[in-house]
Amino acid sequence: MVDTETFLDVSIWRDQGGDGHFETYQVPRLANQTILDVVSWVQQHIDPTLSYRFACRVGMCGSCAMMVNGEPRWTCRTHVKKVVVEDCLEIAPLRNLPVIKDLVVDMDPFFDKWVAANAVFEPSRTRDDPMAPITPDDPMRIVADGAIECINCAVCYAACDVVAANPEYLGPAALNRSWSLVNDSRDAGQAQRLHAVSAGGGCHNCHSQQSCAKFCPNELNPTLSISGLKRATLKSLLRWDR
Ligand code: SF4
Ligand code: SF4
Ligand code: FES
Secondary structure, eight states: OEEEEEEEEEEEEEOSSSOOEEEEEEEEEETTOBHHHHHHHHHHHTOTTOOOOOSOSSSSSOOOEEEETTEEEEGGGOBHHHHOBTTEEEEEOOTTSOEEETTEEOOHHHHHHHHHTTOSOOBSSOTTSOOOOOOTTOHHHHHHHTTOOOOOOOHHHHHOHHHHHOTTOOOHHHHHHHHHHHTOTTBSOHHHHHHHHTSTTSGGGOOOOOHHHHHOTTOOOHHHHHHHHHHHHHHHHHHHHO
């Protein structure tokens, strides 16, 4: 339903190649409207050249994250009424990542850090071996469960001040994934992983102030995962010193 009496003043970051600036649009206020609905309305009714990313629209794919009034959000599940300030919205590309165009950022640096953190499963068995049984009440499985539902949205990465200050820092999502693999008893890459996450840009850079946990749309707590990595890397260092 359209409320023809009410409009939103929406400032959207436009960047067609180095000329970044905000442009303001008037968008009708709709019932149950999300931030992604607002961006789509501008693209469909005012400027078809506006670029942005989305796929599932239901909080599964992690592709629609943007800065909304200065905070990182998954825009398909963020209702306007939750974040609007005096009928105004400011929508910008995710912080801490290079802008490709308008609201689209380059995700390569984000995923490069998953590789740098060895946040990739290293099988200990071949496809010919029987499957390793892991029961739901296995203590390692329970710890891994707490970190596993990441949708790779980079909201936590945009929220992290240490990433902003130190581009070498691996960041909350890659480290969170590494922690879930440290707790996977089927994985054969633990020594290399602990070495990777304790190197220069690793887990010991985290200041534990939990911006990542505050904004993670799936209510994960990368800070907790990183504190687990800090303990695991110290334990592994002490073992090497013996
Ligand atoms: S707690 Fe650590 S990873 Fe999370 S936002 Fe702060 S510095 Fe970044
Ligand atoms: S940890 Fe949360 S905020 Fe970070 S990428 Fe995964 S789902 Fe997104
Ligand atoms: S469009 Fe898939 S999570 Fe938002």
